[in-house]
Structures are given as structure tokens and as C-alpha cells.
Amino acid sequence: MFPENKAIYLVTILLQVLFCICYGVSVNINNLDDVHEGSDTRMTCAYTRDSSTSSSDPIVTWNKIIDGVADKISATQSGSTIIEPSYQDRFGVDRDDDRILVITNTLRIDSGTYQCEVVIFDDPPADDDTVTLNVILQNDCINHACSNGGICTPSSSSMGYTCSCASCFFGQFCETPSNACSNNLCQNQAACVPVSGSCTEYACVCSSCYTGIFCESRMNACFNNLCQNGTVCVLDSGSCTAYTCTCPSCFTGQFCEIALHGCSANFFCQNGGTCNTVAGSCTAYTCTCSSCFTGSFCEIGMNACFNNLCQNGAVCVLETGSCTAYTCTCPSCFTGKFCEIATNACDANVCQNGAACVQTSSCTAYRCTCSSCFSGTFCKSVLNACSRHVCQNGATCNQHYCTEYTCTCPTYYNGTFCETYLGPTSDDSTSLAIVFVFVGTVIGIILILLTFCLIRKMIMPSPLQVTEPVHDYQTVIPASIGETNRDSNHVYDEIPIQDRKNTVVYANRIYKTET
Template identity: 30%
Template sequence: KFEVSNETNLTLEVSQDDVLVDDTAVVNLAPSNFSFNDMLKNGEIVLGSSGFLRYSREWEAGYNGCLREVRLGGELMPFYKDSTFQNNTAVNKFEVQNIMNIVSNCVGKDSCAGHSCLNKGNCVDLWNDYKCDCPAGFEGSMCEDNPDNCAIHPCMNGGVCVDGLGTYTCTCPKSFSGDICQNEVNLCSVNNASDLCANNSTCVDLGNDFTCNCTDQEYTGWYCNVPVRQNCNEIRCQNEGTCSNTSITLGAETNVTSFNCSCRLGYEGQLCEKEIDYCSINGLVCANNGQCINQPNTQNYSCNCSESLDFTGANCTEKINNCIGAVCNNGTCLDGVRNFSCLCNDGYTNITCDTVTDICQNRSMCQHGFCNNGFCNCADSGWEGSGCQRDFNECNATEPVCFHDGNCTNLEGWFNCSCSLGYEGHNCSTPNCSNICVLGTCQTNETDWSCKCEDYVQDQLCDNPGPCYGVCEKNKTVTCIQSTQFNNYSCICKTGWGNINCTDDIDECKESIAECHNGTCINTNGSYTCNCWSGYTGQYCNVTINECDSNPCQNGGTCKDEIANFTCICGITGYQGHNCSENINECIVNTTICNSGHCIDLDGNYKCNCSNQNLGFNCEFENPCYNNTMCSNGGVCQYNYTHSAYEHHCQCAGGFEGVNCEKQSQSPSSGPDLGVIIGPIVGGVVLIILIIVIVAFIMTARSKRATRGAYSPSQQETSGSRVEMGSVLKKPPEERLI
């Protein structure tokens, strides 16, 4: 989809895998899923929305707009079937196969509906868009802006520009004229200035004034009309000039009595008769019909803006908004010329729309101010008198009305303040230095202002930059040391920056400044980074990574840290592998581990089920009591584990003794009846044994619960030669045989 404006010529080209619109690549076509051939279906080219099920590409979803013509390879693609053309003899041409819903002279929606251009601008409907044709003096998408036509400073030669609607006017100094004060005026040709030069003197244009060049040495003065042969008793210096007698030479005549006038400031001429025109010498004028008042006594001028159609300021260029500070209690303020008026709401009247009492109703006794119970209240009206009919001179008030050394000018019913530097407002009470701090920021409080200078700038108006100002790269410098006496400076650069103004990046990697202990140095602007080798970390790659911190070894394996790696020591845990996570099948690793017994692999361990012929954890010992062949004469064979081997002993039957019960016991030759003696003894012993057996049985049962699974040779000795290996643990690890 391409968004195009009205009357746009669009050129589309497919080059390899790119779609180019007006020679600019806008779509990359991956060969695997799209190509220009996809746009051609059996020799057909589809424009707009196809509406056919076999076309499902996104670019076939539809087109909203008007097509003037479409050409492919320079050949026109018609919007009508070939049969409707007359004399169509073109050899290379496209033919329409199907036409659906083509509308001639298509028109877009009314884009101006719901949009209003401001300031009487005219809305122009475009295709799905609109624009505003603005009247003179306004601009912007909605004609909302009134640009300052004086912003380009069009007035030349000191002319003052006055902004208007779509135009401006230039108020020129008297020595220039023209729309932009471009024409110089010869003041000797204006107002018969040459006729004022007496005694054959010549008029000389001074630019802002004229003077007379006295060709006759007998005369002097601004207009060459004062004889030089006079002394101070005969002539008087004007405007408080001081006269002194002197002698001059006229031609061949010497010591001619004459005079000399020393003029006070603000006056000139041989007789101090000429006021210096401060309204002209600086090329400054009072705009908007303001009257320039020459003030030779203060060597300055002022503008009387009373005739300037409600303008104020030093040169009568600031429009007075008389509604500022105005009070219309029950109405709307309307700005006027030199005044304001209140458009009162229904039921209110008077200058500020206050309710008027009946005694003042329909009476015009108060020329200004307002009527209050039959009396005129002139407060804040600028007038005084019983009928508020007399102008009140605010400039003569006991308390000054113009603050901060502002100059007061009385106006009819009002006053004007010419404010000193840094103050504004009707009474010059508002500090504002926003336009006077040259290289600094204006700071104000309720009464005063000051300029906070930028670094290395000084003086009250921040208009004196030092040698350091603007030379050091700000974000790359710690500070700058300057000498105003010698007009030099030195930039103290931040780490990583160099050159005289701290503009150049220092390549720490090349300068061997970088500290990359176990890594590669990469230079960056003002610094560097370390790309650590595997196994190291930290800002300077000086910290070894302990891979064992993550406890990678399982099943009791011991981790050994290495550089960028680790090793798990699995030992006799019964596991193997990099992380000791793989169970060792001891029965496969060592097929004879259980000797003649049957090996059963466990998780991390194994056990041996021995036959009656063998004993031990790995069935490594022969059962000495197997088949009970060791004990004779009915003796019972028993075994115990001593000295890393199983040994037997025989419990002989009555009448036999010996290691293997191989000996018959010797009978006593004579004595008392042994039955009588032994009977009670045996009975007592049997009773004691019975009690011991019961106690032993109870303790053995408890011991079995506590020692179930433990390897106990003494248990095997008392329980017979059959050993259940399922209830026996392995020997201590150091005794395992693998």
C-alpha cells in the first residue's frame, strides 16, 4: 500500500528482490515467498481490489483513490475493453479482461466538513485532506498564527518598524525616507534650509542636521549672521554660555577684537544658540506619531506618546493594553485608544459596571470617576475635582508612581512611566531582565533582578566573556583555568579526553593506559572497556570466576575450580561423569565383584546376595559352618568375624568337648550323687537363662530396628550361616573392592 497525495506521478520498479518507488527502495521481497511474478497471474495484472478468491496477497487488499493512468513498461493499461477503442493499431498493448466498479471523475469525501479555518481563512478540499488559504497577515495550518513582520528587521538606517497584519511600516529618521528608509534626504534642500544661510554662506548637509559654512570671515554663528567684530559687552552668549574676549586675525589684519562662547553641554554654535538635536543624531525617532522632545539639558531625548494612538515605551512602539489592571466588576473590558471601556451586563452601569444608586441614576454629574450617593469618586481615575473633570498629575504625587528610577510623563487622565533598564510594567515595578542578560540567565524576585552569568562570563549584563568561554568541550572538561590579563586559557580535561580543547578521545588501549589484566581492551569515547577472557570477570578482568560457586558437582562429588572450567572428583561416591551425575553400575564394571554371589546394582551403590557357602559384603569369604561338617558328635557350628576372616567354633553336645567336639568328656570316678547336687543348680541356671533370653530377645529386637542394614559379623554368628544381604550395607568405603 502506498500513500500518495493528489496529482502524484508514481513510478514503481521491481529490481531483483526490491520494490522501488520513485527510485527509492521501500519493500524487500524475499525470494522464498514473493517475487514480481506473483503479481502476474497467467498473464493477468490486477489493479485495485481483485475480489477473487485466488488472489490473497496483502498487496491485493484494495486501493482507495483515483487513477489517471497506469503504464507498465511505458505501455498504457486501458480502463476499457479493446473493442470500445477506434483505430487502435498499437502492436504492443494490454487488453482488459475484466472491469468492475470503475467510476469516472471520482471525488473524495468532503474533507473540509468539520474543519474551520481561523481568522477568515478559506478551506480548500483535497483528496482525503484539506488546507487553509489564509488571508494576509496570518499563517499556520489553521491560519492561527499572526507572524511578526518586523522580525526580519526590514527598516534601514535606524528606521523603527511597526508590525501590521501581513505588512509593516517604517518610521524613518528625518535624514531618510522611503518604504524602508532606504533613501537619504539632503536636509539643505528641505524647508528652504539654504535660504537661512546669510551673507553668501553655503549650506552643508550633516546627515541628521545641516549647518552654514561662512565664506565671509566677518560673520559667524550657525547661520553666518553674527558679526565677529564684537566683544562680550556687545554680544551675549545664549543658553547660559560663557563669553570671553579674544583677538583674532582677519586676513592681513591682526589683533581684531572678538569674542568666544563656551557652551554648556547640550548646545552648540558660535553663540551657543543651537540645541543639539538628540532626536536625530542617533537616528532614533518616536514611532506611531509620537512626538520627540529634545532634552539638551540632559543630552537626551524623550518621546511624548500622547499622540501615538495608544502606544508607549521609549520610542512609542509598545501598544498599551488598557484592559490590564482595569476593573469591570459586572461586565467585559473593551480595550480602546488611551482608555478602556466596560461593556456592562444587564442591570449594571458606570465605568466599571458597578451598581449605581438611585441618586446617581440618569445623571452625568461626574465627567470621570463614578457617582456614589451624589458625589463623584475620582479614585484611580486619573482625574480630580468635584466632578472628576480636572486632570490629576500623578507625576507630582508625594510618593513616586514610577518605581526604580523610572521617568514619569503625565498624560490626560493617566500617566506613563519610562522604565530604567531591567524593569517593566505601568509603574516599572516588575523586574524583567530576560532580554538584557547577554550570556546569562535572568533571575528576579519581587523587586530586583540580576543576571546569573554562564561560566567564565562576567559583568552585570554578562556581556564580557573570558578566554575560557565556549572553547573547552563542555561535557569532556573538568574545568578551565583562564587569565583575563594575558587572554589565555587552559582546559583541564576529563579522564579519557585530550587536546587543547578536550575534543580528542584518548585511545587508552594504544597508550597502554588501560588495565585489562585478563581480557582484550576496547576503546570507547572518553574511556575503554575490557572484554574479559573466559573464566574472568570484573571491570578490569582481574577477578577469577569460581565455577564451583554454583555447586555443579552432584551426589557428594568434590568440585575443583579451574580457569574457565571445573573438575568434579567423584571418588567412591558410586557416580561418574562431568558432574558426578551418572550412576556407576558396579555389577557391569566388575562382573566378579560379588565373587560367587549375585550382584544387584543400586543408585550410587550395589549389594551382593551370597549363597550359603559364602559370607562377607562381596561374598568373598567361605562359610566355615557350611553343611555343619566342622563340629562332630552333634555339636553346633557357629562363626564370628575376627582379623579380616571368618572363624568357626563348636557348641558341643553334652558329654563332648574339644575344638570340634571330637573328645568325649571324662566321667568322675566317685563322689556324692551328682543328680542331687546338680539338679537344683541346673534348674536355677535354666531359670536365669530363660530370663536372660527374654531380656536379650527384647533388646535384640530393638537393636535390629536401630541397626537394620548395618554390617554386623556377630549378628551372623548368632543367627546362623544364612546371611540376608538385602539388610546389610557395604563395608566402609575404604574397604570396597571394585
């Protein structure tokens, strides 16, 4: 801890080395709260000699003791000072006394031990020569008298410090509060009133007939008058606040705010009609009628059916509770809001498959004109040409279109409808004759052989009986065109008989039968 104001540490060192006498003393800065961190700290190295004949100036050196080693801060002789680069940012020597080391804006890192060395160059001193060396740690802001938030700053003044006052205070020790009205600019006998919470702001309370921030302007009642509609403002005699509005024609009221018009007096609008003034006149008016009334004075009750739009003999019917709405009751065969649309039975027809709808004698009756290939009342049925064909003699009907077909004729028939019987040809008769002759011959031979075998058997029986194969020849004609009668034991030969009008007839003939 430091002493309350000045700490004096006295160390007397007598060192005699040749012609140089060196003296040194140290001081500790241990508690920066006592020296006000952030303010200047001053250390004075004072020395006195009891007897000396030396006229040379001593060298005053300041060191900071770091880990027991002296680290030089500055060296001064005869007003010439050298500050080491590492200490130049905040360390210096008082310009008026080079024995005083100054630490500007002291920080906590500046705490530690500081040493003052004084080197005196002289002849060998007398035996009774004594040097006294004092180090004084000085910070006059420790017990400063700054008040009202003033900040103490060490200085070279007689007090050793000065006070920097907070806003709203002044004086050597910031003891005097400021008064915003002390130098106010209020005029024309206005009263100055400080603004609450501020020592610099104030307001001027003006006397009558003056206005402005500083009450610098004389009032004119007509300056911001409330007269309307082109009225002339006239100041009242002897007053700076009262005035009168002189109204033009068609206006009245204190500020001429009331327009005189035809509706302001008696008017004749009836049945709740609204009166409307006419521009440029204060006597003429018009009536805006309420619903259900018309006429210059709304005297005529309205009838919605009076000019109705119903058409085609429709009956107009007023809607209940309204004088403007109506409905049209349409006669038959007409529809629409105003019965303006003639109804058409075909509008809702059910004709199908592209059939055309044709309205008949009534607006509700129609018929369907079917397209080809369809029939029925609504053209729903598909036509089949073979459903009513006239093919004959078992011919087959083949449909090519919904109205067209052909007949496939059986054997020996021809014609569009297979109506013509052809019968066998001469070539066919010859062939049959040959076949019959051949078959007869074969049968005869077989019968002879059978007779021979029976006779032989009867004459000379044998233990082994042999059954001869039976040969049969027949002609098969298919039941219809395109049908072929085949089985695994017959060989067929198909011979074209006739080809006429898409009809081809085949005859199937058996030449051989194998058992």
C-alpha cells in the first residue's frame, strides 16, 4: 500500500568509485487503486548534498526492476532526456523537472518496482560529504475535491490536478449546477422555464399577443383564421386574438361555413326524396327519389310492370315487396327470363347413333331420322343385312355392309339368290357310267372268286381261313360349299365343277376304299 498522499522512501547509498559517486533508491507501485488507474502517476527523484564543490550536472536514470534486473526506462542530464523505445508509449520525464518520471494513463501492468539512480561526477569528495536521495510517489487525485461526477486529472498546477466537469455542472471543482435559463433567448418579456431533466434546454412562455420559439413574433388573429368559402377576416379592435368573418353571398355562420341553398328553406321533395342543391345557385334544387318513386318531386309511385320486357304474350307479375322487380310467366313453347326463347322439342332429344332430330307439329314432340345401319324409334338398333335375306335352296348369307349381302350357293345351284338348279353335266354322266361299269366288273370278279373259294373249300377243307378284303366304291357329295368329308380310310380327289358369281362348288369323289 502507498501512503495517503506522498510516500517517501529514503535509501542512502554511499558508493565511491574513482571520480564517480552513484546513489540509488527504489519505490514499489503495488496498488493501482491508490494511484487511480487511467490517470497520470508521478515519481520524483530528489537528492541533496551536505557539501560539494562540484559544478557538473548529475545524470538521473529511471529503471524498472524486472526479475531482480534493472531495465532502463530513461536517462536525463541537463534537460536532455532519452526514453527507451519499449517505454515511449506512456513513459516520459516532466519538462519542468527532469527528475520527475511520469507514467501517463497508468495501467495495472505498470505495477512493480521502480528505481532512481543519480550519478554525480566530481573530484573525490571530502570525508564528511553526504548525499541524501528521496523517491516521492505522487498522485494528487487520490484525495481530489472534484464533485458532481467531475473527473480528476493530475497536472502541474498548484493543486496538482484539475477537474473535468460532467454536463450540467461547472466551476473549479464542478460544484456549480448549470441553469439553462441563465443565458436564455426569450423575448418580449417571455418567461424562461427549464425543461425537466435537462440543464441546457428551456422553453419560453410568451405573453399575450406574442408567439414563436423565443416569443419573437407578434400575433395576428387573422394569420391562421378559420374563415371559409372566400370569407374576409377582419381583426377586432383592441385585440390580437379576436376576429370576424365577413361572409360572401350564399354563405352564413361564424366562419361562413354554412352554405345557403334551395334545400335550406322549404322544398317540395316527397315520399322520402333527397333535396340536392344546384351548383352556382343558392335557391334552385333537385330531388333524388327513394326507391319506388319518381317524378320531379318524387310524387309518382313506380310500377315494375309498366315498361316490362316480357315477350311472346308472357304475363308480367310483380314480385312481393318490390316495385322494381318482376317475373314473366311464359306461355307454352317459350322460355327464358323474358320468355324470349322458343322451346324446341329437339333440345332434349334422345336420338342415338348420329340420328337427326326433327320436331313434329308440337314444341314437345319429335322423331329421329336414323343414319344408315341403324333403326328403331331412337335409332338404337344396328341393322343386319342377312336378317331379311332371300337366299334360296340352302344357300349361305354373307353380310358385306349393313344393307348388302351375297349368297353362297350349294352344289348344282347358281344365281344371285341361288335360285337356278344346274344338275349334272354330260361329262359327269360319262364319268359316272365308266365308274359304274368299273365297279360292276370288279364286283363280278369278286363274286366269281368268292364262288371259286367256296367250291374249293367245300371240296378240300383247309385249317387256315382267309378273309378277302371287301372293296367298296361310293361317291360322297359335301353338305355345303367349303365342307370336305374326310376320314382316315379314304382318299379324296377334289374336282372344281363350276365358278359363277363368287360361288365355287366342289364335287368330292372317292376312287378307292382300303380296308
